[in-house]
Amino acid sequence: MIRQLKCKNCDISVQTIFKNLPDVEKEKLDLEKACNNYKRGSIIYHEGNRLNGIFCVNSGIIKLYKTGIEGKEQIIRFAKQGDIIGYRSLLSEEVACTSAKVIEDSVLCFVPAERLNYLLKNNPDFTFELLQMACKELGESNSFLAEIAQKSVRERLAEAILLLMSNFGLDNDGFLQINLTREELANIIGTATESVIRLLSEFKEDKFIEIQGRRIKLIDTNGLKKTANLF
Amino acid sequence: MIRQLKCKNCDISVQTIFKNLPDVEKEKLDLEKACNNYKRGSIIYHEGNRLNGIFCVNSGIIKLYKTGIEGKEQIIRFAKQGDIIGYRSLLSEEVACTSAKVIEDSVLCFVPAERLNYLLKNNPDFTFELLQMACKELGESNSFLAEIAQKSVRERLAEAILLLMSNFGLDNDGFLQINLTREELANIIGTATESVIRLLSEFKEDKFIEIQGRRIKLIDTNGLKKTANLF
DNA sequence: CGTGTGATTGACGCCTGTCAACGTCTGTGG
DNA sequence: CCACAGACGTTGACAGGCGTCAATCACACG
Numbered sequence: 001m002i003r004q005l006k007c008k009n010c011d012i013s014v015q016t017i018f019k020n021l022p023d024v025e026k027e028k029l030d031l032e033k034a035c036n037n038y039k040r041g042s043i044i045y046h047e048g049n050r051l052n053g054i055f056c057v058n059s060g061i062i063k064l065y066k067t068g069i070e071g072k073e074q075i076i077r078f079a080k081q082g083d084i085i086g087y088r089s090l091l092s093e094e095v096a097c098t099s100a101k102v103i104e105d106s107v108l109c110f111v112p113a114e115r116l117n118y119l120l121k122n123n124p125d126f127t128f129e130l131l132q133m134a135c136k137e138l139g140e141s142n143s144f145l146a147e148i149a150q151k152s153v154r155e156r157l158a159e160a161i162l163l164l165m166s167n168f169g170l171d172n173d174g175f176l177q178i179n180l181t182r183e184e185l186a187n188i189i190g191t192a193t194e195s196v197i198r199l200l201s202e203f204k205e206d207k208f209i210e211i212q213g214r215r216i217k218l219i220d221t222n223g224l225k226k227t228a229n230l231f
Numbered sequence: 232m233i234r235q236l237k238c239k240n241c242d243i244s245v246q247t248i249f250k251n252l253p254d255v256e257k258e259k260l261d262l263e264k265a266c267n268n269y270k271r272g273s274i275i276y277h278e279g280n281r282l283n284g285i286f287c288v289n290s291g292i293i294k295l296y297k298t299g300i301e302g303k304e305q306i307i308r309f310a311k312q313g314d315i316i317g318y319r320s321l322l323s324e325e326v327a328c329t330s331a332k333v334i335e336d337s338v339l340c341f342v343p344a345e346r347l348n349y350l351l352k353n354n355p356d357f358t359f360e361l362l363q364m365a366c367k368e369l370g371e372s373n374s375f376l377a378e379i380a381q382k383s384v385r386e387r388l389a390e391a392i393l394l395l396m397s398n399f400g401l402d403n404d405g406f407l408q409i410n411l412t413r414e415e416l417a418n419i420i421g422t423a424t425e426s427v428i429r430l431l432s433e434f435k436e437d438k439f440i441e442i443q444g445r446r447i448k449l450i451d452t453n454g455l456k457k458t459a460n461l462f
Numbered sequence: 463c464g465t466g467t468g469a470t471t472g473a474c475g476c477c478t479g480t481c482a483a484c485g486t487c488t489g490t491g492g
Numbered sequence: 493c494c495a496c497a498g499a500c501g502t503t504g505a506c507a508g509g510c511g512t513c514a515a516t517c518a519c520a521c522g
Contacts, residue, residue, distance in 0.1 A: 087366070091362055091366040094370060131361060131362045146297040
């Protein structure tokens, strides 16, 4: 447990779903929520768990994934500063359809289900914003589905790298601001680790990227776009 | 244009998202909505269109799909009696991310955006139900994503047939109550038409199904479940 | 220094997409 | 009523993308 963060003063650059709540609601929220540190590798919740609240990401990166045949992970999405996780299961009143694992040390604020339900009942604007968020996520999920179903592994990897760029950005040296293992990259696009390794080497030869361990430096995004069949 | 259907008396067996609205709201809805007949093959809206309302399916079947490279369709989902379509784009304030095409003659009720927004603003319960629906759909989309990314074409086809069964049911003779072309089946699971044809023949030889033109009769659902790696 | 995790490379072969040819059926127009 | 076009279904041949297996290397950590 770290010092309690105050929603009212929450100064993270990316705003959260709670940003438009009146101050009085934020204060009530502060009284009930719990903020915690999570180390890389920690599991926030497992697929099949029944959640009793949602988590708001104050810092760090979480991966949400489903476990398929023989334990192979399929990464569904990432959550970073300002995102919330667990809301889908809670709202649809189903058990969690993904597991959530920390891939970069994180601080998460836990909001109990009762408080969320209270907000939903008494703040129509809040509910509407959540609805909008869910619809956006649904659109992304649908797009991703079509990509995976129709494109080759090479195209998908190029596109995944571009997506990671637009989600997490580049640092001053042009490196992706998220570092994944080869296996995690493979689990985003649904392929084998070895395939990712071979294709990354090809992208390097094609001068699209440079590689330093897990860090990927973007050199030629247009080349990647062409490879991914995007225009 | 067919005779106006009345939400208040809407007697379709599957209830719609509007079911819990107070009668007074249903009456207002009736004054503004427009009901129409659509023939097989009609396009309701195209990917990229900006929608100015949503459609409620009174009867028939609609397919929602994205168009990929070289015009290849990827079917995202089907909508049948009681479902609504177009709400995702409208709520997220984006252009339509799919096209909607009639695959079985349909009657659709069109609800203008202004009326929907009015309902969202004044009926918190309605908004919440919509939120729940979006979250459920998101869960399905995520599951489907993992299936497609990780399973072989054979497994996916078996699973798709089972999904169609649970969505549309069987008639008295055990036939799926939805008839798709081989190409449409292929576009659900992201494969080539020829592959679907070959695999359907195999499933027939394995005594999982029987085939009469486009109609598929389920014989051994457990066999299909095993083939799909489901338990 | 041993252990474990992750990265890499090579060999191998099957699944599956593509291309081409042909059959079947339906609706349309002469 | 027949010819024809067009959509859909089927089958075969073929190649190559990509998954799998196995061996080796690199690196961190206790």
